[in-house]
Amino acid sequence: MKKENYDIIVIGAGHAGLEAAFACAHLNLRVALITLSMQTIGATPCNPAIGGPAKGIVTREIDALGGMQGLATDHSMLQIKILNKSKGAGVWALRAQVDKIKYHQWFVKQIKQNSHIKLIIGEVNQLLIENQKIRGVLLVNNQKIYAKKTILTTGTYLAAIVHLGQKSIVSGPMQQPSSNNLSQQLHNLNIELLRLKTGTPPRIYQNTIDYKKLTITPGTADAKLAFSHQTTRHIPFAKQVLCYLTHTNKNTHKIIRDNLHLSAMYTHQIKGIGPRYCPSIEDKIVRFSDKPRHQIFIEPESKSLDTMYLQGLSNSLPPKIQDLLVNSITGLTRAKIQDYAYAIEYDAINPLQLWPTLESKKYHHLYFAGQINGTSGYEEAACQGLMAGINAALSIKGKTPLILRRDEAYIGVLIDDLVTKGVTDPYRLLTSRAEYRLLLRNDNAQDRLIKYGYKIGLVSQATHHKYLQQQKLIKKTIRFLKTHSLSPTLRKVYGNASHTLWHLLKRPEIKLTAIISKRTLSTMDQQVIDKIEILSKFEGYIKNQNQTVIKFQKYENMRLNKIKDFNTIKNLSLEARDKLNLIKPLTLGQAQRISGINLSDLMHIKYYLDQKH
Numbered sequence: 001m002k003k004e005n006y007d008i009i010v011i012g013a014g015h016a017g018l019e020a021a022f023a024c025a026h027l028n029l030r031v032a033l034i035t036l037s038m039q040t041i042g043a044t045p046c047n048p049a050i051g052g053p054a055k056g057i058v059t060r061e062i063d064a065l066g067g068m069q070g071l072a073t074d075h076s077m078l079q080i081k082i083l084n085k086s087k088g089a090g091v092w093a094l095r096a097q098v099d100k101i102k103y104h105q106w107f108v109k110q111i112k113q114n115s116h117i118k119l120i121i122g123e124v125n126q127l128l129i130e131n132q133k134i135r136g137v138l139l140v141n142n143q144k145i146y147a148k149k150t151i152l153t154t155g156t157y158l159a160a161i162v163h164l165g166q167k168s169i170v171s172g173p174m175q176q177p178s179s180n181n182l183s184q185q186l187h188n189l190n191i192e193l194l195r196l197k198t199g200t201p202p203r204i205y206q207n208t209i210d211y212k213k214l215t216i217t218p219g220t221a222d223a224k225l226a227f228s229h230q231t232t233r234h235i236p237f238a239k240q241v242l243c244y245l246t247h248t249n250k251n252t253h254k255i256i257r258d259n260l261h262l263s264a265m266y267t268h269q270i271k272g273i274g275p276r277y278c279p280s281i282e283d284k285i286v287r288f289s290d291k292p293r294h295q296i297f298i299e300p301e302s303k304s305l306d307t308m309y310l311q312g313l314s315n316s317l318p319p320k321i322q323d324l325l326v327n328s329i330t331g332l333t334r335a336k337i338q339d340y341a342y343a344i345e346y347d348a349i350n351p352l353q354l355w356p357t358l359e360s361k362k363y364h365h366l367y368f369a370g371q372i373n374g375t376s377g378y379e380e381a382a383c384q385g386l387m388a389g390i391n392a393a394l395s396i397k398g399k400t401p402l403i404l405r406r407d408e409a410y411i412g413v414l415i416d417d418l419v420t421k422g423v424t425d426p427y428r429l430l431t432s433r434a435e436y437r438l439l440l441r442n443d444n445a446q447d448r449l450i451k452y453g454y455k456i457g458l459v460s461q462a463t464h465h466k467y468l469q470q471q472k473l474i475k476k477t478i479r480f481l482k483t484h485s486l487s488p489t490l491r492k493v494y495g496n497a498s499h500t501l502w503h504l505l506k507r508p509e510i511k512l513t514a515i516i517s518k519r520t521l522s523t524m525d526q527q528v529i530d531k532i533e534i535l536s537k538f539e540g541y542i543k544n545q546n547q548t549v550i551k552f553q554k555y556e557n558m559r560l561n562k563i564k565d566f567n568t569i570k571n572l573s574l575e576a577r578d579k580l581n582l583i584k585p586l587t588l589g590q591a592q593r594i595s596g597i598n599l600s601d602l603m604h605i606k607y608y609l610d611q612k613h
Contacts (some may be wrong), residue, residue, distance in 0.1 A: 005146045006032040008392055009137055011124050012153035015378045016370030016385030017363065018107055019067050020151045023389030025116035026066065027457055029396065032145050033111065034120045034137070037177050042072065042107035045173040046200045047311050048100035048276075048301055051227070051461045052377035054429045055379040056093035060412050060445035063228045068110070068229035069379070074234075076102035078241040079219040079302055080226075082442075089534045090438040091431050094227055097243060101302040111405075120145070127187045127366070134366040136531045140181075147492060148257025149392040151367040152455055153385055155199060158183040158347035163264035164306045164317030173344060183347045191362065192350040194374055197272035198425050199280050199343040201313040202322055206306050213331035214244035214298065224526050229446055230463060240340055241300050244331070247293040249282070252328045254287045255321065264316035268400065272345040274415045275426040277374050280314045280343065283326075284342065287433060296329060307338050316343035348374045352583055356403045357391040358384060358415065361584065374423035375414070389458060401457065403586075405556060407436040407549045408448055420583060420593050440546050443531050446469075470528060477520070477532055481505060490515060507534040556589035558609060566570065569608045576601040 008024045010017045013035035021033045050073040051059055060440040063070030073096050080096040111117050119137075128136040128144065135469060136146035158177040162169045170333035172178050176610045187193055187546065206451050219240040226234055260266045263282050266272075274280065279287065284294050297311040310326070318326065319340045326335050351373045353361055358373075360366040369388035370381035380387060391401045404412030412564070418427065431437050440448070450467050501515050513521060521529075566572060566580040575596045585591040588609075592602055 004028040004032065004144075006030045006118070007031070007396055007542060008150050008389070009034065009150040010145040010153060011137065011372070012155055012157075013107075013119075013372065014043060014153060014381060016153035016381040017151070018042060018154070018493065019062065019069065019382045019385035020153060020367075020369060020389035021117055021394070022068050022459060023066070023386055024393045025114050026560050027393045027397075028116065029393055031117045032120055032147060033117050033138075034122055034124060036123055036172075037120075037121060038108065039104075039174060040176060041111070043174060044098070044100045046101060046198075046314070047309050048098050048103065049093035049095060049299065049311075050378060051093060052099055052379075053091060054410055055377060056083070056095055056227070056433070057440060057442050058379040058383050058414070058429060058446065059227050060094070060229075060381055061411050062408050063230070063388055064445040064453060064459075065390075066456070067382065068107075069382045071230065072103055072106050072160075073098055074226045074228050074231040075106050075501060078303070080222055080235065081218075082222070082238070085220075088438075089538060090162065091443050092442045094225060094442065097228065097241065097299050099302045099304075101304050105324065115604060123179065125181050126144070127182075128348060129363065133361070133364045140490060141279055148396050149365045149367065149383070150509040151369060151388050151392055152372060153368075153370045153381070153388075154179055154182065155371045155381070156344055156346040158186075158193075160344055160346045162538050163269055163316045163343040163345065164168055165262055165264060165316065165321070166267060166269070167318075168264070168269055172346075173364075178308040178594055186347075186349065186512045189363070191360070192353060192417055193347045193548065194350055194423070195272040195345065196348050196374065196428060197270050197274040197345045198278075198316040199274070200311045200341060201281075201315065201339045202326060203307040203309055203339040203517070204300065204326065204337050204339045204352060206300075206308055208334050208336045209244075209298065209308065210331045210334065211244065214338050217243045217245050217297070222285050222526070225429060229467070241303070244295050245299070246298065246329055246331045248329060249293055250297060252325060253285050255328055255353060256282055256315075256317075257318060259321045259423070260286070262318050264323060270316070270343060273425045274343075277427060277428045277430065278314070278376065278426075280316065281312070282317070282412040284313055297333075305593065313341065315341045317341070327554075334554055343470075346421075348370075350374070350422055352420075352422040355420050356419050356586060356590075357395075357416055357418075358388040359391065359395075359400045371426075374427055376420070376426035376428050379425065380414060380429055383414065387411060388459070394456070400457050404449075405436070405437055409445075410434060410440050413440075416590065416593065420585065420590055421595060430455050430507060436539055436545055436549060439549070441534065443534055445526065449511070468501045473523065474528060474535075477516075477524075477528075478502070478535065480531075481516075502536060505533065506539070508537065521524045523535075552589065554591060558587060558588035558606070559584050559586065560584075560605070563605075563608075566605075569604055571604045572601055573598070 007029035008031045010021045010033045022030045024031050076098045077096040083093045084091045122139045124137045125140045134150045155171040157179045158173040222238045299309045306365045367388040369384035454464045
């Protein structure tokens with residue numbers, strides 16, 4: 001057959017694959033996007049929701065760099081809310097329920113409109129290798145496709161097995177074929193594989209729910225909330241779709257305990273390790289036996305579908321038991337299941353085999369992104385796809401790679417955790433994983449990352465100019481607040497004439513809208529107002545965290561990439577030598593974060609560098 005040549009091959013059109021493909025395409029590279037079927041493009045086989053704690057900030061970061069997930073979410077959302085608003089700004093995050101059909105259709109439309117992306121429906125049989133370099137792929141129909149770089153974003157399809165009760169089926173999600181040949185080839189290439197597991201709960205018909213017995217969970221009454229900094233059309237609060245909350249009970253728990261022997265989780269069918277922070281309902285009942293109930297969120301999947309998603313009820317029980325389980329829950333006594341819950345087991349790679357660029361250490365020109373790297377979640381997948389796409393493109397153009405630091409982005413935290421610490425179960429991003437989370441806020445994603453997106457070429461000049469104008473307004477307003485004292489009217493209310501407006505704004509209960517004129521406020525949107533308030537109220541904390549960053553930055557600046565073999569460094573422990581040679585940290589800071597590396601090891605490395613210098 002005819003050979004086809006591209007700049008980039010992206011295998012998989014899920015959240016990681018789409019970001020990788022569009023990043024490369026927007027940089028004017030020719031992309032072959034290979035997927036099993038049209039159905040898998042932008043699919044949301046689990047809950048069709050984007051965002052949440054930490055995850056929502058990642059989607060904002062993707063957008064600030066010039067990625068797609070934020071725009072796709074804003075164009076297809078059914079409901080949006082801001083989480084943790086009653087807490088500090090460091091943990092604020094957006095979460096949106098999206099219309100899964102519209103989300104998929106939006107990406108299909110973007111692919112069709114992009115002349116740099118060639119969509120290929122097919123299955124990759126194997127990678128084409130020459131001298132430890134990936135040259136392209138061979139499809140199952142024997143078609144060969146060549147490219148300068150290949151990005152593997154196969155999600156949960158590698159050697160996938162679906163488990164439903166005691167029944168096991170060789171299949172990927174959504175009844176798509178399992179990719180067995182590619183998994184076997186990776187094994188043959190001595191790429192270390194992990195066996196992981198995830199799952200999804202049942203979907204029930206909307207008209208079989210007793211809504212009067214459920215607690216309503218509406219969106220946030222703010223029509224201006226959006227993930228993308230480019231979004232101008234917002235979903236009015238009155239048009240947001242309602243979600244609902246109910247709980248399991250003693251009867252629910254008894255049904256599960258009485259039938260654990262029928263669950264794939266507890267019959268040793270499943271060898272893979274499941275997610276620690278999103279366990280199945282069987283796992284919750286066993287691990288948290290003292291809890292009298294667990295939350296179940298009932299959320300819509302699409303305006304064009306008649307089903308609701310039961311978040312929190314993931315399981316691998318037989319269909320008959322799932323019927324009893326669902327009907328035991330308040331508000332769901334008459335509920336009918338359309339799609340039963342299942343567990344899915346799949347192969348992933350050990351991400352310690354990757355550089356921070358997400359390129360393979362063993363095979364040049366091969367990048368990995370998404371759930372194949374041992375992560376869970378659409379947001380974690382999308383940001384990896386974006387970074388793999390950016391770095392593959394920069395490599396082709398002969399430019400310096402983009403590696404985000406832990407103090408710059410949650411994306412930097414995630415990738416550093418993967419390639420430095422590895423995974424033992426599906427990795428989920430949490431705010432607690434970020435030591436600089438006060439710097440990595442929902443409101444300042446552009447402040448941190450737009451400079452990179454603009455420099456690379458993914459952020460347009462118009463978007464960058466709009467951002468710079470916003471920054472001018474913020475600086476002008478802060479300068480005004482710092483140089484003006486309280487007016488006589490404000491002194492009567494708050495006292496202390498020596499205070500500036502900036503000092504007054506530091507009080508937790510004071511809002512910017514209460515201390516400056518309506519005329520000035522008319523030039524600002526809520527995003528600008530929030531930024532100014534946060535910078536005032538958290539000024540001292542932000543300053544302290546920035547000082548901590550500067551303190552540890554010297555370790556991040558100590559490059560180790562010239563050390564080819566850590567066995568040459570005297571007095572290192574055997575464990576340290578093994579782990580350092582395996583991970584090959586690029587900086588002393590990265591070496592410091594490897595488990596098993598102690599202070600004396602770091603001192604010996606630094607002494608070695610000083611002597612070399």
